[in-house]
Amino acid sequence: MVVPPAKRAKYENIAGLSNQTVATATLPLEDADMDPVQEQEPSTVAADDSPLPVSTSPLDYENGIFLGPMVRIGTLPTRLLSLEYGADLVWGPEIVDRAIMGTQRRVDPRTGVIEYLKDDKQVFSCHPIERPYLVFQVGSANPEQAAQAVKIITEHDDVAAVDLNCGCPKPFSTHAGMGANLLSTPDLLCNILTAMRRAAPPHVAVTCKIRLLPTQEATIALVDQIVRTGAIECLTVHCRTKDMRPREPALLDRLRDIVDHVNATAKSLHRKIPVVCNGDCWDASVAPRIKELTGVTSTMIARGAEANPSCFRTEGNLSVPDTIAPKLIQYSLALNNPIGNTKYCLGQLAFKPSESIPKEVQLQGKTKMMPKKQLSALRSGISQAKTQEDLAKVFNIDPEHVRSQDVDAIILRDLKEALSKRARTTSGGFDGQRVGAVVGNANEGARDGTGSSGGQGAEDGHASGGGQSRATDNSPQPEWKQLLAEKIGKHIKDEKSLLYYALSTVEAQTSVHDAAKPHVRYVVHRGFVNEKRDGDASGGIAPQNPNFGSSPCLMTTTDVRTPKVQQLISQSGIRAQGTDGSHGGEGEIAWWIESAQLQFRISGTLHVLPTEGHPLRSSFPYDRLTPPRAPGSTSTEPFDWDGERSRIFNKLNPGLLASFCRPTPGSAHPNLDALDTARPKDDTSSPWPLELPQPGKEETEQQRQQLRESEKNFALLVIEPRSVDVVNLADDTRTIYELKPGQNAATGEWTKRRVVP
Ligand SMILES: Cc1cc2nc3c(=O)[nH]c(=O)nc-3n(C[C@H](O)[C@H](O)[C@H](O)COP(=O)(O)O)c2cc1C
Structure with a gap:
């Protein structure tokens, strides 16, 4: 821990620099020398006494x-x-x-x-x-x-x-x-x-x-x-x-x-x-x-x-002149880092003889250190450079070659490999507890729908037989959805549990020594977007808003405070990013319908629609998921997504309504110490309402407040399907439906192919 004198001298210099550089915190990187400080105004914020949200x-x-x-x-x-x-x-x-x-x-x-x-x-x-x-x-x-x-x-x-x-x-x-x-x-x-x-x-x-x-x-x-x-x-x-x-x-x-x-x-x-x-x-x-x-x-x-x-x-x-400086220049060139900043970072690197060869080689005492003259030539090359090209030249790097390389596949390759290597190996290193991480999802886009039919004879995947079947009277639907809706309608009376399906998400790696983790839970099917049950309608289903048709996007619900929500947004591959800035997360449904001996595996993107004011609202793809206009409709109104969210919220049962106003699910129980010793009548296990009346039926101000809190934590979860794998155990068949590349799930066309079950 003793710092060698040479190093100390350098660090004192650096410390001197840091005096100036910390001052640049308010500034764009290129403007380091301007006076950055603006007077801070005293806070006028009103004290917020509500409980502090718990971090997940x-x-x-x-x-x-x-x-x-x-x-x-x-x-x-x-x-x-x-x-x-x-x-x-x-x-x-x-x-x-x-x-x-x-x-x-x-x-x-x-x-x-x-x-x-x-x-x-x-x-x-x-x-x-x-x-x-x-x-x-x-x-x-x-x-x-x-x-x-x-x-x-x-x-x-x-x-x-x-x-x-x-x-x-x-x-x-x-x-x-x-x-x-x-x-x-x-x-x-x-x-x-x-x-x-x-x-x-x-x-x-x-x-x-x-x-x-x-x-x-x-x-x-x-x-x-x-x-x-x-x-x-x-x-x-x-x-x-x-x-x-x-x-x-x-x-x-x-x-x-x-x-x-x-x-x-x-x-x-x-x-x-x-x-x-x-x-x-x-x-x-x-x-x-x-x-x-x-x-x-x-x-x-x-x-x-x-x-x-x-x-x-x-x-x-590792050696600064041989490895670190050239790598820093490569990252800077490929990722367009401002030249002033690249130059500054290079200038702070330790171009000293002792840093010119890797430490492990130094320890063997074999290799000669880079001569001081050569090191000082590199240093002066850096300080004279005016452009990224000049910097690259100092280290014999071809800037055009670096810029022409694919960022994901080439430039970030070493970093990805290093991260995934740590994921696979348990380090016997300095504390023996480092387990390793997993690379992110940067390659997601590569799998984007194309070419997957592989000669297996993709067909039109829309419901067939006398044109297209309709889930509602005003909207053609993919065949898989037609099949699913039909089976739900037919078996719901005898098989109540068929409205539950398993929904899986992926939790991002939490450190570089960890791996991404799958999570699965059962959720309740809340219908398809813009569909409501209607005994008088043909097929028992009618559009909620007749100006729009049905959509194959599924709906369920979530609490915005749960880890599920964070998993959804942190695992957003390129495929899940909309041109409107929206982004959802990767997810998959596994849905078993016992009476029909059918399994539906629906893969796609999950989108969260919380109430007004929640930051995640900006990620929701309002336009892309809008159901198709009903034929003959001349309305130009936008689809009322908040109406859809409120409709589902208002239909929740009293127990579920109350569950959304508890403390954050999964957080420490407020009566932890009393739970084991409480007698059956002590109300320690649930210091929150167990039921709430449906909106509009509140009887007290407290219930009104609790319902407001519930709605604040409630979000609609919309599943935008991309591919559906249907296994029919009764017939021993398996069919894969895929959304055509470039199309969106709300209105797009589907292909269909049979595969070995
Ligand atoms: C160039 C430089 C810039 C720094 N900028 C910040 C900063 O932005 N925020 C901060 O909390 N500390 C800053 N520090 C302080 C460091 O984070 C750290 O607390 C300090 O250098 C002691 O750690 P060390 O002995 O490993 O250098 C800076 C230090 C240096 C050398």
């Missing part, structure tokens, strides 16, 4: 090694390199709330890079491949503005967590009340955290990074207050006080008491809030010692990664 974030902060937040350094190329070389989670650079407010979000369809732009300048950029591991750090001294920043960055589900910077000691940050100044205004600090928790969707974690206060007593009082907000999932402690310089050794010996206190307080709240140790962890080889010393299970590296992002490797650092 799947992130695992234990047993990890993380890239710390660094202004200008923690940009996309550094983060991707860090992930590639073993970081479990990566913090982005601090972005001040007002900087992200008012930005435009732009996605580059070729590279996948997501940019937040103001006046055409990049304030922040990220890539879907890092999304499960990406923490967005906010600088703020105002709960309302912090909440707005969080809403902006989580609206399209671009990050896994949001973090509050409570550690920056530089005057430009502290004079505005942000950064380390929040340490002396703990009520404001906690109000910002709770505002962030309320603003973030449940599956996005809120965390916080602090420094030590001068006394241990004050530090423990502060962390106690922070933990008791219930707002955070993890606390990072930079083990220096506000007045300490970066070159002064971190006060690691003060951390153990703090860790013990956080663990005990979190336990008393039935929570787990891991503490992450930051300060003087230079590379993965130092981490075990820090853990032993402090009692944490995770560490965070900042300056070590600034100098060499391969510092997360348990096998030792």
